[in-house]
Structures are given as C-alpha cells and as structure tokens.
C-alpha cells in the first residue's frame with residue numbers, strides 16, 4: 203500500500219480531535235483526524251446509561267454551535283455524542299473512523315513522523331495526540347481479584363440492574379462516584395460511599411449556575427497545580443436537573459459514608475480516619491465559593507437575589523461523627539465494589555521522547571518536548587478548563603497556531619511574507 207503524505211495527523215475523534223480539525227481548517231492546514239471507533243466514542247460507550255452533562259448546555263459546548271435542547275438543561279450522553287457528530291459534519295472535518303493509530307515515530311534522516319495505522323502508513327510533519335484525558339481506568343491495587351466480590355470501574359458501570367444483587371461500596375466521591383451512588387440508592391440498593399478530598403461548589407447560587415461563578419471568578423482559568431500537589435476532584439451533578447452535592451443529605455437519605463479506602467484482608471475492608479476532615483474541607487470549599495460570589499456581587503453592584511439559606515449546613519449524621527473503620531463484606535452483603543477512582547493515559551503508540559519516567563507527557567501548553575508533537579485535551583493542559591468541552595476548543599486554537607508557525611518556518615525563504623511577529 204502506498205504511503206500517504208499529509209501535513210498533520212490528529213489522533214482521536216472526540217471533542218478534542220474535532221476542535222483541532224476546526225482550527226487547523228481555519229489555517230488551511232491539510233490534515234486528517236483518525237478515530238479507531240466512532241466520533242465521540244467515549245460519550246457513547248464509556249459512560250453509564252443515565253449520565254447527563256455536569257455543566258448546562260449553554261456552557262459546556264463549542265462557541266460556534268448550541269445544543270438543540272434548552273440552554274439551561276443538561277444534555278444526556280447520547281445527545282452529546284450527536285452534537286459532536288453534527289459539529290464534525292458542519293465543519294466538514296476530514297475524519298476517518300474505524301482507523302486505529304498503531305504507532306508513530308520520528309522519521310530517520312528527514313523531518314516528520316511515520317504513522318502506522320490499521321489502514322496503512324501516513325507521513326506527517328505534525329502529530330496531535332487527542333486521545334483523551336481519561337483513557338485507561340485506574341483501580342488501586344487494594345482488593346485482590348479473588349476476593350468474594352465483583353469489582354468494576356465506573357467506566358463499565360451502566361445501570362443498577364446490571365450489578366449483582368446486594369449492597370455496593372462506591373469508592374471515590376467525585377462527580378462519577380457521587381452520581382452513581384445516588385442512582386444505586388434510588389434503585390433501592392444499600393450503598394456505602396468512600397469519600398476522599400473533594401471540592402463541591404454550589405450547583406446554583408443567587409440565581410446563577412456554578413459554571414458561571416467559576417467563570418466570572420476566574421477559576422476555570424486556574425493554573426495547573428504544581429507536581430506533587432494533591433489532586434482534588436470536583437463533585438457536581440447535572441442529574442435530575444442539577445443539584446448541589448451535599449454529603450449530609452446523601453447520608454440522611456441512607457448512604458453510609460466512609461473515609462478513604464485503605465486496605466483489605468480476609469473479607470474486611472479498612473478505611474482511613476479522614477471522613478470528617480474530607481467533608482469539612484468540602485464544606486469549606488463550598489462556603490468559600492459563596493463568599494467569593496457575594497464579594498463579586500458587591501464589587502460589581504449586581505442585582506442578584508440574596509440566598510442566606512445556602513449557608514445552612516445541616517447537622518452531622520451519626521455516620522460522620524462515628525465513621526466505620528472497617529467493613530465486613532459478607533456481613534454487609536456487599537456484592538460489588540465500584541471503583542470511581544479515575545483514569546490514566548496510555549501513549550504506548552507514540553514512540554517519541556516526550557514522556558517522564560511514569561509515562562506522563564512532557565509538554566508546555568500541549569507543545570511537547572519532541573518538536574512536531576502536540577497534546578490536546580489533557581487534564582490541566584493549560585488550566586482547569588482544559589479537559590472540558592469548551593476549554594479544549596480554546597487550547598486547540600493555540601495548538602493550531604503553533605503548527606502554523608512551525609509550517610511557516612519550514613516554508614521560509616527570503617521572499618516569504620511574514621506570518622507573525624518576528625517571522
């Protein structure tokens with residue numbers, strides 16, 4: 203099969219790959235987007251059935267196209283996939299689905315990369331890895347596979363009926379863990395929820411959604427935390443029209459809260475004595491957003507209705523005052539441990555010198571250490587918003603600019619008109 207030549211290969215046809223295509227197209231850069239499955243595959247098949255967006259439709263979208271549904275609503279996962287499919291059509295993205303990138307490496311003795319795919323070889327000058335912030339599920343190695351309980355990650359959870367009978371321990375209280383725990387409880391399951399450090403902004407305050415508050419307060423632009431800084435997940439929910447995640451309310455409705463899951467031996471799980479601290483830090487985060495919001499309203503003289511009741515934090519439930527230190531799986535009838543413990547990335551196909559010892563991309567704002575290689579859609583790539591639908595669109599524009607600038611350098615001769623400052 204003849205080798206195809208193109209300027210830029212984008213790997214991954216999720217929101218990142220589609221945003222990248224739009225900006226490369228605006229620069230007139232010949233490119234192709236390769237997707238091994240279908241457009242926005244992870245929204246189709248790596249999410250649970252009832253998932254709706256965590257942010258409202260007016261916010262969690264690309265700037266140039268709205269969702270069909272109400273701006274204040276929370277589109278379901280299939281609507282999100284359909285949105286990206288329509289978007290790719292609208293920008294006429296050169297997308298090839300069902301094509302997996304098997305490897306990419308620098309060419310010897312000349313510029314560019316050789317990209318081996320399931321449909322042949324492509325030579326490209328630039329390569330954008332847009333394979334997702336959340337690729338390979340992470341399950342901490344705490345409970346052996348032979349333990350008498352089903353273990354699954356949130357990316358394979360679909361609905362309560364698909365779980366074995368019995369109680370469920372959900373580990374992880376970010377947006378996924380909290381929403382799944384709530385769904386299981388509503389389906390009549392006994393649920394234990396292992397809660398680690400988290401932020402829990404108010405869903406709405408003084409008539410505005412938290413995405414608006416985080417926007418005007420500059421928090422979506424928060425810088426990447428420095429290495430070694432503790433990652434703190436955000437617990438929010440768009441389910442049922444959206445509500446603030448309130449662990450005391452969940453406890454009052456019957457969910458048994460426990461601290462971080464720490465160990466396992468002989469059918470017994472052990473939890474860290476950190477539940478009260480984690481909940482208190484989440485409360486402090488919640489109240490700090492209210493404080494900053496109030497200060498913003500005062501400073502800007504806004505006419506937004508006061509909401510003093512938002513500051514009422516209910517009494518600590520018994521389980522919070524006297525948290526369980528251990529859990530006997532058999533005694534509590536636990537049939538499933540559901541790990542909502544996040545993901546890592548897998549760039550084994552990208553054989554270039556741009557990773558640290560643990561395989562994490564080395565880059566600055568997505569521009570990798572290896573010239574010509576770019577990353578897009580990484581968590582905190584440039585700021586907090588980077589892995590979110592609207593955030594990746596802006597990061598893609600920056601990457602497209604960098605690719606255009608490098609193209610101009612490559613094409614440079616004395617008569618070339620300048621393409622930018624200094625060139």
Ligand SMILES: Cc1cc2nc3c(=O)[nH]c(=O)nc-3n(C[C@H](O)[C@H](O)[C@H](O)COP(=O)(O)OP(=O)(O)OC[C@H]3O[C@@H](n4cnc5c(N)ncnc54)[C@H](O)[C@@H]3O)c2cc1C
Nearest residue numbers: 214216217218238243244255256302303333334579590591
């Ligand atoms: C449960 C959950 C809920 C979320 N809710 C929201 C939300 O409400 N709002 C929001 O803004 N964000 C949300 N996010 C975050 C983010 O928007 C999604 O994770 C989104 O899917 C990221 O898009 P992406 O294009 O960067 O990556 P992905 O959607 O992961 O797309 C990457 C694509 O690359 C393909 N691929 C991978 N390897 C190869 C290869 N070697 N060759 C070819 N193709 C390959 C995959 O098949 C995949 O389709 C959520 C994330 C999760 C996990």
